[in-house]
Amino acid sequence: MDNHEMEQVIKGVRAGDIDQFGMIIDAMQKPLFVYCYHMLGHRQEAEDAVQEVFLKAFERLDSYRETVSFSAWMYKIAYHHCLNLLSRAKLNRVVTFLRAGIQTVSRHEGEKRVEAEEYVSNPLHVALTKLSAKERNLLILRVVEDRSYEELALLLDTKPATLRKQYERALKKCKSTMIVMEGGDRHDAISEVR
Amino acid sequence: MTRSQKSDEWKQQLMAAAEDFDVKDRVLHKIKERQQQMEGKRMKKRISVIVAATLVFGVTSAYAAIKVHELKNDQGEAVVKIEKSENQQPAAAEQVIKTFEDVRNSLEPGESAAVYFPGPDNPDKRVSFTRMPVVHETSAALQNEVGGFYAVPAEIAGGYTFVNGHVDYPFNYRQPELFAEMYEEAEKEKKVVVVRKVSPEPKIERVVTTYKGNAGEAMITVTNFEGMKYISEETGPDAVVEKVKVQNKEAIYMASKLMDGTDQKVVKFYQDDKKRLFEVIAMKPTMTKEDLLAIAEVLR
Numbered sequence: 001m002d003n004h005e006m007e008q009v010i011k012g013v014r015a016g017d018i019d020q021f022g023m024i025i026d027a028m029q030k031p032l033f034v035y036c037y038h039m040l041g042h043r044q045e046a047e048d049a050v051q052e053v054f055l056k057a058f059e060r061l062d063s064y065r066e067t068v069s070f071s072a073w074m075y076k077i078a079y080h081h082c083l084n085l086l087s088r089a090k091l092n093r094v095v096t097f098l099r100a101g102i103q104t105v106s107r108h109e110g111e112k113r114v115e116a117e118e119y120v121s122n123p124l125h126v127a128l129t130k131l132s133a134k135e136r137n138l139l140i141l142r143v144v145e146d147r148s149y150e151e152l153a154l155l156l157d158t159k160p161a162t163l164r165k166q167y168e169r170a171l172k173k174c175k176s177t178m179i180v181m182e183g184g185d186r187h188d189a190i191s192e193v194r
Numbered sequence: 195m196t197r198s199q200k201s202d203e204w205k206q207q208l209m210a211a212a213e214d215f216d217v218k219d220r221v222l223h224k225i226k227e228r229q230q231q232m233e234g235k236r237m238k239k240r241i242s243v244i245v246a247a248t249l250v251f252g253v254t255s256a257y258a259a260i261k262v263h264e265l266k267n268d269q270g271e272a273v274v275k276i277e278k279s280e281n282q283q284p285a286a287a288e289q290v291i292k293t294f295e296d297v298r299n300s301l302e303p304g305e306s307a308a309v310y311f312p313g314p315d316n317p318d319k320r321v322s323f324t325r326m327p328v329v330h331e332t333s334a335a336l337q338n339e340v341g342g343f344y345a346v347p348a349e350i351a352g353g354y355t356f357v358n359g360h361v362d363y364p365f366n367y368r369q370p371e372l373f374a375e376m377y378e379e380a381e382k383e384k385k386v387v388v389v390r391k392v393s394p395e396p397k398i399e400r401v402v403t404t405y406k407g408n409a410g411e412a413m414i415t416v417t418n419f420e421g422m423k424y425i426s427e428e429t430g431p432d433a434v435v436e437k438v439k440v441q442n443k444e445a446i447y448m449a450s451k452l453m454d455g456t457d458q459k460v461v462k463f464y465q466d467d468k469k470r471l472f473e474v475i476a477m478k479p480t481m482t483k484e485d486l487l488a489i490a491e492v493l494r
Contacts, residue, residue, distance in 0.1 A: 014371065014374065015370065016370065018222065018225055021221075021225065025221055026218060029216065029217055029218065030209075033212045034208055034211055037211045038211070047217065050215075050217055051217050051220060051221050054217070055221065060318075061370075122207065124207050124208070143204050143205055143208060
């Protein structure tokens, strides 16, 4: 959906046509799920998060201004929602578990254990869990969404040059993790990603 | 392998998680469900005892309830939710209250208005509503407007006699295009308040009456719950909220501070068969909880 089409859809939703919001969901749900999944490291949490992000976006639609793209505005909502979730103690424990590489969890967290194992079976995913939420946010938006530093600067209220440095640091961290996991096979590949 | 190919490889790995992901129907269903709930919900805030306006200042959003007191109907569903916070209830800025009252006073009887205060105190850009009702000086005149909804008593328990009364009609709180115009006007013209006349819906929302007796004045409001799920209110940590009995049913007594700093005492009870919420409010601090309960006990 191009910007003009999106503007028309937003206008329709603002006028009370809720079903037009379905077009926004169609356009945004997969990238938002990818974003939330890698921010949270948990499929079910990400699925719930995406739904909440859409609900928040719908409720706040009147406050959206075209100074940033609509998708960037959605990512901002998603970022803050994920940060809130990560700050909750329960989810923090899961992230800590992932970071520490501990293989066992309590029986009550059986479902999370399966999810966590699924997530950490991919070296790139493991590398993401080693990053801070801010770094993961930056890396996902750069790699998946191809966002420029200039656009990210508007979104994150940080200078493009600072973001570039932060992104490079995040890449280095990923590289280190993947070297450990794969014996250096991916070293060159990672260093070549933008 | 080129740099672009490597980037695509990472992107593919990250995107792979989203295959078959589809929450569209669930999200749309939830939105519609919430819309229906919103239509049946009213957030009521009193600026002062006199101005019982429906006021939705942004300060409500920062409010974290630690305890919710509920008044329930015969089916056990909450019709009043009183959210008590550990934080002091945020008072609206004096200037905002004054401006709001000025707007209200500028209206002709029977007119209503949407009021938008831009600025940091209203981060969610909420629009408030106010009205200048047509006030009747006799119970008979009020009865003409009220019709069969409620039999307006000329006198209530304790020798309190009718002073005046009016009918409130519900606002349409979902007017995105009007709100967008108001936001734009505030932004373009750097206004501190934007006002638009609005037309309420022609259904009785509430009947408000005032009575006078030796111990002071009492206000009685009767709210129509047809199509309404519940009313939500907020109080600070100093508020007293107690369960009491009125007409052999559970009721609520509440003593709290209003947004203008004055004290309010009120007894609330619900008539399930007629789908009406009664509130008996003390207009003078000399009135006691017992005075209010005595009035409530014989209201029909």
